[in-house]
Amino acid sequence: MNLHQNALFGPRGRERMVRCVVDRGWSIRATARACDVDPKVVRRWVRRFQEAGPAGLLDRSSRPRRQPRRTPRRCQRQVVALRRQRWTMDRIARFVGVSRASVSRILRREGLNRLAALEPVEPPRRYEHEHPGDLLHLDIKKLARFRHPGHRRTGVRAKDSIGVGYEYVHVAIDDRSRIAFSEIHPAERARDAIAHLEAAVRYYATLGITIRRVLTDNGPCYHARAFSQACRRLGIRHRRTRPYTPRTNGKAERFIQTALREWAYAFTYATSKERKNHLPRWIHDYNWHRPHGSLNQQPPISILGLPEDNLVRLHT
Structure with missing residues (x-):
């Protein structure tokens, strides 16, 4: 989630809220009333701040720690390898045995969803003609x-x-x-x-x-x-x-x-x-x-x- 750095409950707003508890000695309930949030919210950010400092106030990924149905790593590597051989997504999906949507997500994550990404980047070719008027x-x-x-x-x-x-x-x-x-x-x-x-x-x-x-x-x-x-x-x-x-x-x-x-x-x-x-x-x-x-x-x-x-x- 992209938040403005000065948003009310962005990283800076969370730090101001946490400082009320850590530095000023406010209670959890008093801080919650002042910030118009639930005490559970204050308690969670105070705990994260005590564990990791200011870095703990940043947003974390909402992805679960365990994903039993995630495409296996071996299969993902195979998708990428076939894509580097210029295979289309449909062909890769049929060969590997996964859906085309899964192939698309894997390739997008690897930056290979477009075939143009497989082409080597051309080095800059700088040129300058010798006399004015030549070009x-x-x-x-x-x-x-x-x-x-x-x-x-x-x-x-x-x-x-x-x-x-x-x-x-x-x-x-x-x-x-x-x-x-x-x-x-x-x-x-x-x-x-x-x-x-x-x-x-x-x-x-x-x-x-x-x-x-x-x-x-x-x-x-x-x-x-x-x-x-x-x-x-x-x-x-x-x-x-x-x-x-x-x-x-x-x-x-x-x-x-x-x-x-x-x-x-x-x-x-x-x-x-x-x-x-x-x-x-x-x-x-x-x-x-x-x-x-x-x-x-x-x-x-x-x-x-x-x-x-x-x-x-x-x-x-």
Whole structure:
């Protein structure tokens, strides 16, 4: 049972009750009246405290000490061994001679109820292209619009913004320099993805970066024929991640986390339009001023090594 640590009769509440008897010398009945519980309850927790100290005031398992009908250990080990051979639960149940529910409980307890748990964990594969523009990561984050600040900031779950709809943050981040570009579009259709890609190419061109490849997930807008045609028209090679492996596009996923923490949810915006207007300013701070951990605490723009005259021109 999960109790809040400050619950009335949680571990701390029990200790306060026991201290009245042990330290203050109250009687069992007086303590029971003060805490509005049965004297048997006070007597039980005092006994546990005297036997094991504060650890005795923690909840114990309700499982009985003896379970004559429990599945034998030998049978449990056999179930686990067969599961490691990729046997299904039904096949294991028929072979061992127990119910499928028992097999399911045993495997859940061992963390093997899903076949994916049998696969070895892939080691992290970190990569970084040599030059800016060699690979551009693209992704989309869906955010709800609102007319008034929501419960994240106020703590009140008002319904004033129900039915306002959603907006979609299209993000792009360069693999080598970590320079980011982001826009908010009304949808995540192919035409919105194309518009964001074209704007990103123009933005990176002002910094002297030519985009040669883009990496996206398998979203419908990136699978559209129009998006593939736009990539060919811009001279860009399009690559997609393997299905169900978002870590391949990890730089974009990590950038979205940072944007949510430092932009979308960092301030109390009056409306979603105000949040949208603040995005370009945050992107500028991210690219030009914010230290980046993977760049030795330097801002992303430092990777380009721009001469001083270009630096001033682009920054103003």
